[in-house]
Amino acid sequence: MEIIFRERQRFKQIWLWVVIFGVSGIFWAGFVYQVILGGQFGNRPVPDVMLTIMTGLVGVGLPLFFYRMSLVTEVVPGELRARFWPFLIKPVTIVLHELRNYEKVTYNPIREYGGWGIRGSMKGNAYNVYGNEGVKLYFYNQKPLLIGSQKADDLFNAITLAKQQKG
Structure with missing residues (x-):
């Protein structure tokens, strides 16, 4: 069937991407500090495995989810x-x-x-x-x-x- 019009739009709001990358950055900072450098991230740090999973979900998954939306x-x-x-x-x-x-x-x-x-x-x-x-x-x-x-x-x-x- 002939397509007369087609448009693909994505979220481009600067403030939205600042929030997404800000939240993602917090998880990445915690991952680097705790898992790679061996420190404790926060007063009650989660286990390294849990932080790695959370960083994958939020640090990678959240920006990717909004980019693909x-x-x-x-x-x-x-x-x-x-x-x-x-x-x-x-x-x-x-x-x-x-x-x-x-x-x-x-x-x-x-x-x-x-x-x-x-x-x-x-x-x-x-x-x-x-x-x-x-x-x-x-x-x-x-x-x-x-x-x-x-x-x-x-x-x-x-x-x-x-x-x-x-x-």
């Missing part, structure tokens, strides 16, 4: 697909003829949806990872869904084209 949005004739890996392994498929309306929007992610990610609020649901633009989809029988995008104009135009083509 992504929102992939695809528009094909008649459908929009959104996949937020690793939380939505199977893409959410929206049949475009079931839309009541849609619009390009600029929004405040924190105030309107409580942040980025897979979010729900009184205004509807949102899939977003970065920025403050997207396309809001209105349905006949459910809450609106906002798809965040760094290319909101292109996404809007692709939905318009795909809705006309109807797969």
